[in-house]
Amino acid sequence: MQKNERQYEHDPQKLARAGTSAFLRLAVALYLFYLAYQIIRGVTDGSSSMSPVIAWIAALFFLAAALAFCLYTWKRYRADTAAARLPAEEKREGTETEA
16 A cells, blocks of 8 residues: 555445446446437448538547536546545444444
8 A cells, every 4th residue: 555545435326326327327338429429420431421521520529518517427436425524423332332
C-alpha cells in the first residue's frame, strides 16, 4: 500500500447501489455509441436515405452525448462511493462491539 492510499470501510447497500447505477448508465452510453455507429454505417454503405451531412451531424451528436454520459457516470460513481464511506465513529463503534 502506498503512503497516501487508505483503506475505507463502506456501507454495502450504498456501494452496491453505486455500482448498479454506474452499470446502467454505462449501458445507456454504450447504446448511444451504438446509435452513432449505426447512423455512420448506414451513410457509408448507402443503405440510409438520410442526407449525409445531417447523418454525420446526428452521429457526432450521439458520440458527444455518449462521451458526456461516460464522464458523468465516472464522476457520479466516485461521488457515490465517497458518500458510501462510513464515518470514523461508526468504524470505532463496530470494532468495539466485535471485541
